[in-house]
Amino acid sequence: MLTFECPYCGVDADETELHAGGEAHLKRFGPDASDDDFEGYLFTRENPKGVHFERWRHVNGCGKWFHAARCTITMEVFGTYPTQTLRPPKDLLDAITEKRPGWSWRNVS
């Protein structure tokens, strides 16, 4: 079972207290976007074997959305952080690199 520490209230919440919100850090496009950009936003998702960044909501707690980094193979959770960031925090990226040298995910590594 997955357990995440909510970065807002500090509670260790298991996945039954959370709601998965899909991939983190998707770039939204406005009405002037090209068809390809809008299609990519709507339908293109990563499905990595390894490090992945996701959105989760602490539904049965504070109710806030947060981001989490975890491994899709081992289910190891590398860390969580607030959603008000455009990129994962550097200390989290460094910790992942220490555990999984050579990893990559979209334009982050």
Ligand SMILES: [Zn+2]
């Ligand atoms: Zn919370």
